[in-house]
Amino acid sequence: MCVPVLNCYSCPGALGACPVGSLQTALGARHHFPFYVLGTMMLFGILLGRLVCGLLCPFGLVQDLMHKIPVPKWSVPKKIDRPMRYLKYAVLLGTVILLPALVVTKTGITPPYFCEYICPAGMLGGGIPQMIANPALRKLAGMLFSWKVLVLLLILLLSMFIHRPFCRYLCPLGAFYALFNRFAFYQMSLNERKCTGCKKCERSCPMAVEITREINSSECIRCGKCKAVCPEGAISSGFMFNNLKPYGDYRAYGTRSRRR
Amino acid sequence: MERIKSGKLIHVVRSVVLAMSLLLIGTGIMKQEHTEVLQKAVKICLECIGIG
Missing domain, CATH: 3.30.70.20 (Alpha-Beta Plaits)
Known part of the structure; x- marks a missing residue:
């Protein structure tokens, strides 16, 4: 079952599946039209819109908590903020839809590019807990793991100064729900x-x-x-x-x- | 008047999207796609946690 928020099913306590991860799997590993996943995402989108981001998303909560740390807050100038907001649509289209659907590897399975290179929620909810819980996995951690820790730390650090930077500029699920916001x-x-x-x-x-x-x-x-x-x-x-x-x-x- | 028209249009769009989403979920379940989601969810995705 897909839950409507960005989460990682590699988290040791996961009870649901991430819609972004499931979409990439359907497109990249199975190479078919993702009827079930897309339908689920559309259902949550039309019922709730971005209410999902505001009230349900665990990574949104983490960013909210980071923003409560008393440091000077930044107001992003409109000239930078407005175009940057379109970045999340590019992430959705590029890493979640087009790359998994179009790139063909030797194995026939396209990796989930967003999960692999960007997703900070996966690192926080899945990567770090798995590394703590499983000593065998620690030996396998390399450059990619370091990169993802860096992405996570950067987003958490930015969250202290800017409110929800990941939701504003990068989240592909937020971009998807944003399409429904006006008529949800x-x-x-x-x-x-x-x-x-x-x-x-x-x-x-x-x-x-x-x-x-x-x-x-x-x-x-x-x-x-x-x-x-x-x-x-x-x-x-x-x-x-x-x-x-x-x-x-x-x-x-x-x-x-x-x-x- | 314009507001009523806009309200009607939004009502139509909502209904169509809602019906489409239910249709897609139904089709997906008939094609056993929900089991694929489960299969993926019960395994640790190494790429997702920065390994692999």
Whole structure:
């Protein structure tokens, strides 16, 4: 069974399978269309969108905890931040879909490139615990293991200064769910009549979403911080099953405000 | 009016994606793909932990 979050099934305590790993296996090792895995990912995507990233992802939690360490916080300039956000889509397309689907090795099995070279969640949840638990594996660790430890340390270090750098710039699963964010059943909405435009919500947003302009942005991880800080109670969220009714003074789906 | 149209469109897209995802899962189960996921999940993936 695939669980909706980035996790490693090499973790000694794993009870589910990572959708990104399963997708690479279906494409690279079995070379067939991944009906089951893709269907599962789409189901979680359409029901929850990036709520999965905000409330369920264990590696997201690790980054959140690292960000609580009291060091000066960095605000990434928009000129760098905006283009960098597209990197996660390139990671999804390149390392998770195209390389496993198109590259053919001598054995006929294409390695899971994302898991092998990038995934820090795999290293934290699978690699390091396995090395601690299994002395025989320690002898096999080489350059690749060192590289992955370096990637993990770099992301953890960056998490202290920037909120969720992996989710913002690199996570292929976040990129996949981001495609569904605007029309998933779980939505955020802003009451324009109540909103005074104080922008407290935008200042508190860990993903730097322009909430008053685009509340259901593909970058919103539905953490609910904006809702908690809004003094007017203008932001709400929840499952919206019936969209045939007009929202009236509510604005959803990332539509631009008429006032601005 | 524009908002109602947008709401209807989103409702249609949601329903289609939901139906497609269920169809894909059903097809995958019929093709025994869930057992492949299990087979992969019960083994330690050496590449995934930086070995291999």
